[in-house]
Amino acid sequence: MSSSSFEGATPGFLVWRLSMKWRVAVDRAVAPLGLTHAQYALVASLYAMRRSGERPSQRRLADHTGLEPLYVSKLARTLESAGLLERTRDPRDPRAVQLALTDEGREVTRRAIGVVQGLLQQLLEPLGGLDSPRAREFTRDLTVLLDTSLDPFNDPETEQP
Incomplete structure (x- = not known):
């Protein structure tokens, strides 16, 4: 589709x-490594959190990724079966499950991050590349939007007097 195909499109649609374009591209890029886009989001987040000294619970990882806790649990079990991560009970909270990448999981994740970084470079090339002022501004704008609370039941235009 050309950019003229999106003329008049709403920001929400865009x-x-x-x-969707990003999810499909990441799915295809990480498939040879045995991952899906959602699994990649999980292992890449775990990788980054570990580097900052954190061993998150499933709940903390769900909050970080924006995925539903039940879905994170399902993904974690699949990744555990594949030998890419380990799930252990948190000694401070027996209800909580902590997650950590295995050695193999760290290697697969390192490779996947490299592949996805290449995709990100391609995506941001029209804005001048990953380190360009436009890309940094785009990142700031996305962050502002992600920090905006959305409540479908709190629409002032549909409230009754």
């Missing part, structure tokens, strides 16, 4: 289309 965000949805971009997110």
